[in-house]
Amino acid sequence: QSALTQPRSVSGSPGQSVTISCTGTTSDVGGYNFVSWYQQHPSKAPKVMIYHVSKRPSGVPDRFSGSKSGNTASLTISGLQAEDEADYYCCAYAGSHTLIFGAGTKLTVL
Amino acid sequence: QVQLVQSGAEVGKPGASVKVSCKTSGYTFSSYDISWVRQAPGQGLEWLGWSSTYSFDTNYAQNFHGRVTMTTDTSTDTAYMELRSLTPDDTAVYFCARVASGDWDFDYWGQGTLVTVSS
Secondary structure: OOOEEOOOEEEEOOOOOEEEEEEOOOOOOOOOOOEEEEEEOOOOOOEEEEEOOOEOOOOOOOOEEEEEEOOEEEEEEOOOOHHHOEEEEEEEEOOOOOEEEEOOEEEEEO | OOEEEEOOOEEEOOOOOEEEEEEEEOOOHHHEEEEEEEEOOOOOEEEEEEEOOOOOOEEEOHHHOOOEEEEEEOOOOEEEEEEOOOOHHHOEEEEEEEEEOOOOOEEEEOOOEEEEEOO
């Protein structure tokens, strides 16, 4: 099974908003409301930022939001801050106790 | 607090096996499942498989069927991942992650274990 499709990189200036897309199929992103997003800083373990498409764990700033339309999920980060610079991965449930990650997107804060 | 603490770095030869442990604490072990994820140097995250700490069911990513075994020990609240027939392409950081049963997202992660495959 191929990785979900994400842009290789996105960038924005402090205070701006960026959106990262995650495109799959009807068998994964489009088929279930189990899409999550992870932030990973260099040499660190990933951290969940969004789960169940649009829910935010306790402690994650409300600048982070998630949505889904058809087979594409999106992560939007508003009011960009320097510490948001990291790699972001989407992950979707694909049925039968199987999960699949996106290829990852590098966010640069200019 | 919830913690997942993994075993230390491993070096293995091609064709050998490696077993990584993930010791959990701070929650009821059998109330959450465990998944394993790996990340090759400079690459993205790759899901390896899932194991239920309650039913002991497992499911592995197609790419690893026949080469990986995931187990859990409820007496020590520890999960294990064994990967066999290692090749240099298996060189990666391996993470364990907690999965809320039926929720399919990873809310806590281990610190990662570097596995290096080299002759």
